[in-house]
Amino acid sequence: MRPNTQDYQSLxxxxxxxxxxxxxxxxxxxxxxxxxxxxxxxxxxxxxxxLQYKQRGQESAIRLGHQLVCGETKAxxxxxxxxxxxxxxxxxxxCFRGGLxxxxxxxxxxxxxxxxxxxxxxxxxxxxxLLESLEQTIAHSSFLLVAGFTGCGKTEVIHDIDATVDLxxxxxxxxxxxxxxxxxxxxxxxxxxxxxxxxxxxxxRGIKHIALEDESRLIGRCALPISLRDIMLKSPVVWLEEPxxxxxxxxxxxxxxxxGNQFNSLHGSIDGFDAFSQRLLESxxxxxxxxxxxxxxxxxxxxxxxxxxxxxxxxIDLHREWIRPLLTEYYDPMYEHQRESKAERxxxxxxxxxxxxYLKSTGY
Numbered sequence: 222m223r224p225n226t227q228d229y230q231s232l233x234x235x236x237x238x239x240x241x242x243x244x245x246x247x248x249x250x251x252x253x254x255x256x257x258x259x260x261x262x263x264x265x266x267x268x269x270x271x272l273q274y275k276q277r278g279q280e281s282a283i284r285l286g287h288q289l290v291c292g293e294t295k296a297x298x299x300x301x302x303x304x305x306x307x308x309x310x311x312x313x314x315x316c317f318r319g320g321l322x323x324x325x326x327x328x329x330x331x332x333x334x335x336x337x338x339x340x341x342x343x344x345x346x347x348x349x350x351l352l353e354s355l356e357q358t359i360a361h362s363s364f365l366l367v368a369g370f371t372g373c374g375k376t377e378v379i380h381d382i383d384a385t386v387d388l389x390x391x392x393x394x395x396x397x398x399x400x401x402x403x404x405x406x407x408x409x410x411x412x413x414x415x416x417x418x419x420x421x422x423x424x425x426r427g428i429k430h431i432a433l434e435d436e437s438r439l440i441g442r443c444a445l446p447i448s449l450r451d452i453m454l455k456s457p458v459v460w461l462e463e464p465x466x467x468x469x470x471x472x473x474x475x476x477x478x479x480x481g482n483q484f485n486s487l488h489g490s491i492d493g494f495d496a497f498s499q500r501l502l503e504s505x506x507x508x509x510x511x512x513x514x515x516x517x518x519x520x521x522x523x524x525x526x527x528x529x530x531x532x533x534x535x536x537i538d539l540h541r542e543w544i545r546p547l548l549t550e551y552y553d554p555m556y557e558h559q560r561e562s563k564a565e566r567x568x569x570x571x572x573x574x575x576x577x578x579y580l581k582s583t584g585y
Contacts, residue, residue, distance in 0.1 A: 222337075223338045225313075225341050226313060226341065227341040229346065229347050229351075230354075232313065233253075233418045233421060233422075234425050237311065237312060238305075238308075238309035238311060238312030239253055239255065239315065239340075240257055240302065240305050240306070241253075241258045241259070241315060241344070242258075242259060242260055243258065243316055243322070244262055244263065244266075244267040245264055246264045248260075249408075251348065251411060251414070252411060253414055253418075259302055259305060260298075261290065261316070261325060261326050262286065262290060266286070266290065269285060269289065270282050270285055283321070295329070298329075299329050299330065302326060302329075303335050306330065306335050306337045307335075313337075313339060314326055314330075314339050315343045315344055316344070317344050318344075319340060319343030319345075323339040326339075327339050351417040351421075352413070352417070354420075355417035355446060358420035359448050361424070361429060362420065362423075363430050364430075364432070364449075364453060364456040365430070365432045365458070365585070366433055366434070366453060366456050366457070366458045367432055367433070367434050367435060367459055367461060367576070367580075368434075368458050368560070368563065369435075369461030369462065369463070369556070370463070370552065371553075371556065372463070372468030372469065372471045372548060373463040373471075373573070374573045375434045375461055376389060376395075376434060377573065378461060378577050379432065379434050381581075382577065382581060383428075383585070384423065384428045384430060384584065385432045386423070386431060386433060388433060388445070389440060391407075392412055392441055392443040394441030395475065395476075396441070398504055398507055399501070399505075401500065401504070402480070402483060403480065403486075403487050403496070403500075404483070404487070406441050412443040430584060431585075435453070457567075459568060459579060459580065460567050460570035460576075461570075461573060462570055465548065465549065469541055469544050472548070473537060473540055473544060476544075477501075477537050477544075478537060480501075481497045481531075481537075484497040485497075494531075498528045501528070502524065502525070505543075506521075508551070512551060516550065516551075519546075520546060523539075523546075524540075526539060526542070527539035527542060
């Protein structure tokens with residue numbers, strides 16, 4: 222049998238399959254990328270056992286647990302663990318602290334003829350390792366920011382280089398008022414874990430000079446670590462410049478075509494289009510105070526006209542009529558101010574191709 226482990230770094234560097242036997246509510250509050258939740262107990266069963274533990278102690282709680290998870294219920298859970306173990310012979314199982322639940326799961330699997338190792342210390346120790354690793358890797362890295370006006374292709378530049386972390390991908394958000402995807406963002410703990418692992422893997426490859434897309438403190442609802450944000454505010458910048466019409470087309474693709482397809486895939490063409498339309502209008506409404514009443518009304522009318530045409534004919538052409546003024550009247554002045562404030566830190570500027578070449582030539 223492979224031994225139990227507490228080599229957390231190897232687990233994360235090797236993308237080891239992880240069998241999480243915590244209750245669903247615990248998993249939802251925070252998990253690791255790729256971990257599969259096959260709980261020993263349901264949320265209700267865990268709640269009952271917890272009450273029993275507080276009232277009558279550990280032995281009584283364990284007895285209740287065995288009463289709640291027995292017979293066909295127990296057999297079904299063992300079968301699911303066994304399926305995971307056969308599919309992932311190099312994996313490990315764990316519970317919250319690496320204690321009773323993972324020991325019982327391991328024992329039941331063993332009785333079913335499957336020897337499967339567990340992670341000592343469990344989720345709590347793994348999470349503590351990642352938090353410490355996150356601060357260490359941030360402190361021992363230098364960062365360069367890819368900045369530019371909305372729609373200039375910053376994310377595409379990030380995808381074209383190696384020494385980078387795609388913060389927006391980790392946060393599952395495009396980083397603007399219109400940046401929500403059709404599916405939800407990860408919870409903050411999951412974002413922290415993903416970021417910690419991404420930086421850990423770069424450092425394991427000897428990469429400590431890292432390019433990041435310039436982001437605010439929040440990417441949607443996911444907050445950057447304060448230590449990282451503080452460094453980013455002082456880091457050198459490359460400024461990406463693209464023509465307005467190129468940016469309009471990129472926004473049209475990302476925030477209309479791609480987002481619409483996401484909603485259609487989730488809900489079907491009819492309900493999906495309604496949900497997509499609602500999302501666009503809500504995103505614009507969220508900017509009401511910043512846009513002002515007159516400008517919001519004008520852009521809202523243009524957006525509604527574009528959505529009506531898209532629904533009737535399938536054409537997305539009219540969306541350019543609200544995207545263009547939103548860029549030139551709202552986003553561009555805001556980013557122009559940011560560029561002026563960062564002028565002393567800008568080490569290179571140019572179009573997407575020249576910025577990408579610069580980054581690659583300087584080791585990114």
